[in-house]
Amino acid sequence: MTRHLARAAAWTAGAAAVVAGGYAGLVSGALALDVGLGRRFRPLGPQMLDIAAPRHLVFDVIAQPYLGRATQAIREKVQVLERGSDMVLAAHYTPLGSGRFKAVTVETVRFTRPERVDFRLVRGPVPHVVEAFVLTEQAAGTHLVYEGELATDLWRAGTWWGAKVAARWEATVAASLVSVKTEAERRATHQ
Incomplete structure (x- = not known):
């Protein structure tokens, strides 16, 4: 009987390690699951923000980490892997939980100066993400x-996972937008 309990405990520990490793792989982006079965789509946003700065300046603030010289703080969050004339391939690092663990996404970022920045996921915790920052000139500044x-695969399980990822994704974007607004408005007052 003791041998059966030892086997069951070993099997349970092994299964728990596989589940934990799979979860860590999905969250970090190291395990890209794209099976194309039961694909479900959900919107991200919209999130809207009025910024008291000219559109070209807001665009420059968004593009800075990708096209310009990045500060040390930005390099901890974004690493440009490949650069073209109007597009980059970039890895984005997002701290999770206590900050010891980071989610890594790899995205193409395309620039249409000065009105649009488009992102397309290449590798991450879900098989499909496309997103855009659209900038509209207004009398008082810029409307972003x-x-x-x-999108996720695997029907209901994917929908559950997509809801978890989308909540974190949108929170990260919201924090980014606040940073863009703060920096663009700071630069606008110093012009």
Whole structure:
């Protein structure tokens, strides 16, 4: 009987390790699951923000980490892997939980100066994400709209996972937008 309990405990520990490793792989983006079965789409955003700065300046603030010299703080969040004339391939690092663990996404970022920045997921915790920052000139500055879509596979399980990922994704974007607004408005007052 003791041998059966030892086997069951070993099997349970092994299964728990596989589940924990699979979860860590999905969250970090190291395990890209794209089976194309039961694909479900959900919107991201829209998130809207009015910024008291000219559109070209807001665009420059968004593009800075990708096209310009990145600060040390930005390099901890974004690493440009490949650069073209109007597009980059970039890895984005997002701290999770206590900050010891980071989610890594790899995305193409395309620039249409000065009105649009488009992102397309290449590798991450879900098989499909497309998103855009659209900038509209206004009398008082710039109106920024963020929107996109996220897709997962595997029907209901994927829908559950997509809801978890989308909540974190949109919170990260919201924090980014606040940073863009703060920096663009700071630069606008110093011009």
